[in-house]
Amino acid sequence: MAPSKFNSSGEGNFSSPMAENGFLNSTSLLNSEKAVQELLQRSPLMETDDHLVEFSEALRTVAKALRKAAEGKAAAQAEAAEWKRKFELERTRNLQLEYKGQSPTERNGYDNKRSRNLPPQATEQSEWCCGLNGICSHEVLQDGDIDSVSQNASRKYTRKASFKLSWCCNGDHSDRHKHDVVSFEKGNITTAERSSRQISLKWESQPQTVLILTKPNSISVRMICFEMVRWLREYKDLQIYVEPRVKNELLTESDYYNFVQTWKSDEEIMVLHTKVDLVVTLGGDGTVLWAASMFKGPVPPLVPFSLGSLGFMTPFHSEHYRECLDSLLKGPISITLRHRLQCHVIRDAARNEYETEEPILVLNEVTIDRGISSYLTNLECYCDRSFVTCVQGDGLILSTTSGSTAYSLAAGGSMVHPQVPGILFTPICPHSLSFRPLIFPEYVTIRIQVPFNSRGHAWASFDGKDRKQLAAGDALVCSMAPWPVPTACQVDSTNDFLRSIHDGLHWNLRKTQSFDGPRDA
Ligand SMILES: NC(=O)c1ccc[n+]([C@@H]2O[C@H](COP(=O)([O-])OP(=O)(O)OC[C@H]3O[C@@H](n4cnc5c(N)ncnc54)[C@H](O)[C@@H]3O)[C@@H](O)[C@H]2O)c1
Numbered sequence: 001m002a003p004s005k006f007n008s009s010g011e012g013n014f015s016s017p018m019a020e021n022g023f024l025n026s027t028s029l030l031n032s033e034k035a036v037q038e039l040l041q042r043s044p045l046m047e048t049d050d051h052l053v054e055f056s057e058a059l060r061t062v063a064k065a066l067r068k069a070a071e072g073k074a075a076a077q078a079e080a081a082e083w084k085r086k087f088e089l090e091r092t093r094n095l096q097l098e099y100k101g102q103s104p105t106e107r108n109g110y111d112n113k114r115s116r117n118l119p120p121q122a123t124e125q126s127e128w129c130c131g132l133n134g135i136c137s138h139e140v141l142q143d144g145d146i147d148s149v150s151q152n153a154s155r156k157y158t159r160k161a162s163f164k165l166s167w168c169c170n171g172d173h174s175d176r177h178k179h180d181v182v183s184f185e186k187g188n189i190t191t192a193e194r195s196s197r198q199i200s201l202k203w204e205s206q207p208q209t210v211l212i213l214t215k216p217n218s219i220s221v222r223m224i225c226f227e228m229v230r231w232l233r234e235y236k237d238l239q240i241y242v243e244p245r246v247k248n249e250l251l252t253e254s255d256y257y258n259f260v261q262t263w264k265s266d267e268e269i270m271v272l273h274t275k276v277d278l279v280v281t282l283g284g285d286g287t288v289l290w291a292a293s294m295f296k297g298p299v300p301p302l303v304p305f306s307l308g309s310l311g312f313m314t315p316f317h318s319e320h321y322r323e324c325l326d327s328l329l330k331g332p333i334s335i336t337l338r339h340r341l342q343c344h345v346i347r348d349a350a351r352n353e354y355e356t357e358e359p360i361l362v363l364n365e366v367t368i369d370r371g372i373s374s375y376l377t378n379l380e381c382y383c384d385r386s387f388v389t390c391v392q393g394d395g396l397i398l399s400t401t402s403g404s405t406a407y408s409l410a411a412g413g414s415m416v417h418p419q420v421p422g423i424l425f426t427p428i429c430p431h432s433l434s435f436r437p438l439i440f441p442e443y444v445t446i447r448i449q450v451p452f453n454s455r456g457h458a459w460a461s462f463d464g465k466d467r468k469q470l471a472a473g474d475a476l477v478c479s480m481a482p483w484p485v486p487t488a489c490q491v492d493s494t495n496d497f498l499r500s501i502h503d504g505l506h507w508n509l510r511k512t513q514s515f516d517g518p519r520d521a
């Protein structure tokens with residue numbers, strides 16, 4: 001019998017309780033029990049087990065602490081993102097003020113600035129409905145006083161057309177602000193409006209400047225663009241802006257197009273929304289996404305003409321552009337307010353929470369996926385201060401409701417009417433049987449964290465573009481942006497949405513059963 005290798009002194013050697021015939025004999029059993037007890041008391045194996053137990057408990061404690069820390073970080077980063085959002089809003093306001101020739105420091109305070117730069121009606125509304133901390137859509141959407149612009153002789157820009165937005169439903173026209181959602185009169189909770197209603201835009205002065213954005217590398221788009229520019233100039237007497245590339249194309253065609261304006265720098269693009277009354281897009285959904293991405297703040301009303309293969313956001317037919325533009329320039333226009341998501345990438349390497357990169361606004365979605373890595377993505381997701389889940393799979397899509405018919409749909413997300421405010425949380429190929437897509441309300445902040453123990457990097461892409469690598473420790477914080485994209489409707493939001501899913505996706509197309517006459521009971 002070989003001595004136990006655990007007994008270094010040679011004492012307490014135990015023999016196998018198994019006799020040679022294969023049965024247990026009692027003496028050897030006694031011996032072996034004693035030996036096991038000795039082994040349990042003295043053996044380093046037991047110490048190893050104890051150490052393993054201790055170690056795993058310590059690991060569990062560390063994991064708990066890490067989760068707590070991450071939750072704390074989530075809250076801090078959500079707050080940082082909220083502050084950043086407010087900062088961006090303020091910066092855009094200041095930019096507008098600077099453009100109007102008034103320095104932000106000339107203001108006595110926030111209220112004063114607002115009351116001096118907004119038309120009286122808008123100011124009253126904003127203080128009435130939102131107070132200081134809210135974002136009034138009419139401030140974002142209704143163009144303010146721009147008299148100073150026309151007075152400023154050094155600037156060649158013309159006065160921007162003003163318009164008024166109203167919310168109406170089934171013929172009921174009402175100016176009631178959409179923030180006035182819940183009332184607590186006499187202790188009863190009632191809802192006045194549950195989401196924004198169909199919006200109607202009425203021009204208060206004639207639009208004067210149109211920006212035309214076109215899909216590149218398409219001869220048919222180029223031809224329509226040339227024609228449209230000429231028509232808008234000769235029949236509507238409008239100022240026209242195009243991208244530098246298009247201006248070159250126009251000038252190559254003819255010197256006639258010399259009147260068309262463009263820009264040279266990104267700073268000029270930043271203030272484009274203060275000059276342009278209407279944006280026309282010629283292309284597919286990608287061109288609408290491109291147009292939206294040009295406006296990092298407020299977006300002028302957008303008229304999307306379809307010249308692509310699948311137009312979910314392009315209800316206007318380019319062959320009828322004259323009649324369409326004629327009626328849109330007169331107004332009123334039914335508008336779909338397409339919400340956007342504001343995304344901040346927060347690097348773990350950044351020294352503090354506020355050192356975030358420039359925010360990116362998306363009209364469809366932000367996708368966090370595994371990129372070229374063959375490992376499963378491992379993403380920790382938080383909603384405000386609450387842990388949502390860990391995504392283990394190909395990735396995750398955070399989509400707007402406008403984007404619900406795009407990538408999110410392909411990944412199994414629901415289609416949502418674009419006027420419903422919300423954030424879709426749709427996994428891509430999750431390695432789990434029970435991971436169903438979610439829809440969050442519009443007021444939450446979602447944070448996606450690449451954990452430190454992630455095997456590979458994750459990649460974020462914004463409306464299918466601008467890929468950014470997310471290393472372990474990096475996070476993406478996402479909330480609803482205060483600047484929606486107002487797109488003109490062919491009929492109204494609902495009719496256009498249903499038409500797009502019927503025509504674009506052949507949604508629920510099925511042969512109708514033949515009628516064979518009533519069946520016998
Ligand atoms: N598996 C997929 O379905 C998949 C994969 C990658 C990207 N995409 C989508 O492509 C978008 C980028 O579009 P692009 O035109 O620049 O690229 P693209 O030219 O590759 O076109 C992608 C397709 O998505 C359609 N699309 C875009 N936005 C849509 C929307 N809101 N509703 C319905 N369909 C929409 C376009 O019409 C086009 O047919 C991304 O935002 C993403 O949603 C989809």
Ligand SMILES: Nc1ncnc2c1ncn2[C@@H]1O[C@H](COP(=O)(O)OP(=O)(O)OP(=O)(O)O)[C@@H](O)[C@H]1O
Nearest residue numbers: 213214215216283284285286287290308309310311
């Ligand atoms: N003005 C522009 N400048 C640069 N790129 C653009 C511009 N407009 C569109 N694009 C890009 O060109 C690509 C194709 O555009 P778009 O999606 O509009 O056309 P399409 O693919 O023919 O139409 P659909 O989306 O209906 O299939 C998109 O990736 C879009 O981002």
